[in-house]
Amino acid sequence: MKPVLAVLGIGIIILGLFGISRVDWMGWINLAIGVLALVSSGALGKTPRSTTMATQIGLGIAALVVWVVALSVGVVPWLTWWTFAFGVAFILSAFVSRPELPTGPDTTRLR
Secondary structure (H helix, E strand, O other): OOHHHHHHHHHHHHHHHHHHOOOHHHHHHHHHHHHHHHHHHHHOOOOOHHHHHHHHHHHHHHHHHHHHHHHHHOOOHHHHHHHHHHHHHHHHHOOOOOOOOOOOOOHHHHO
16 A cells, blocks of 8 residues: 555545535546545555556646646636645655565565
8 A cells, every 4th residue: 555645645535525615527526536546555555666656647647737727717726726736746756765564474584
C-alpha cells in the first residue's frame, strides 16, 4: 500500500464532496480522481517503481487538466486552486521514495 497516495486520495475525495455543492461536474471528477487514487494505493503494493510513478503522475495530470478547465470557465476560486494543489501533490509524490520494509523473516541470514 502506498500511504501518500491514499492520503492524497482521501483529501481530494473530501474536496470533491465539498465541491459537489458548488460545481457538480468538478466535484464528481475530483471524487473519481480520489477513488482512483485509493484503489491505486492498494493495488500498487508490489508493482515496479515505474508503474507507481506513472500512476501518480497520471492522476496529477488529470487533476491539473481539471484545474485548467475550471480556470477557463470561472469556477469558484477555492475549489479551482485546491484542485491545482492536489494535482501538484500527486506529481511531486511520484518522486518521493520510501524504503520498502521487509514483509517476512529475513532468510538471507540463515544461509
